[in-house]
Amino acid sequence: MLRWLVLIPFACLVAMGAGLFALAMASVASPALALMIGGGIERLVDILLGFAESGMDPAPAAQAAFALVARLGRAIIVAPVVLVAIGSELFRLRGGLVQSGMTGFLAALLPLAMLRLSRAPSAAEIQIVSGLFLVGAATGFVYWLIAGRGAGGEGASARGIQRAD
Secondary structure, eight states, rough: OOOIIIIIIHHHHHHHHHHHHHHHHHHHHHHHIIIIIHHHHHHHHHHHHHHTTOOOOOOOEEEHHHHHHHHIIIIIIIHHHHHHHHHHHHHHHOOOHHHHHHHHHHHHHHHHHHHTTSSOHHHHHHHHHHHHEEEEEHHHHHHHHTGGGGOOOOGGGGGTTTOOO
16 A cells, blocks of 8 residues: 555656656757757747737736646656556556556657547657657656566565465
């Protein structure tokens, strides 16, 4: 029970921080990902400053924009690691490759869902999806290092101790 109350939430929080760091590093390595992150923020600031210069109140637009950014952050960083953590604990998935791969897949699923697979993705979109997969994989790996290696285990069976009946 202590595992569910302390270790798993702690591991998820540390993994999310590592995911944000990995996202920053991926944006340095991938120009398309950097444009998505930095260009979006730059456009957002330009729009809000434009509202302020024209005499309109930028507060409602800023609140809506930051809510959207928070949703995207939750979809890319928070939701994948939490879903994989819960799934790995419930189904006793202890493999680092499984946890990293599943977290990476879920992190890349958002852009794929936005494309709706109605057309072939462009090279820049493939770079973004690949970068988000790697960010998710790094997040899942950090979770695995802290709590995932003992996923689903509590008591003697988790430590490999067999009962003699």
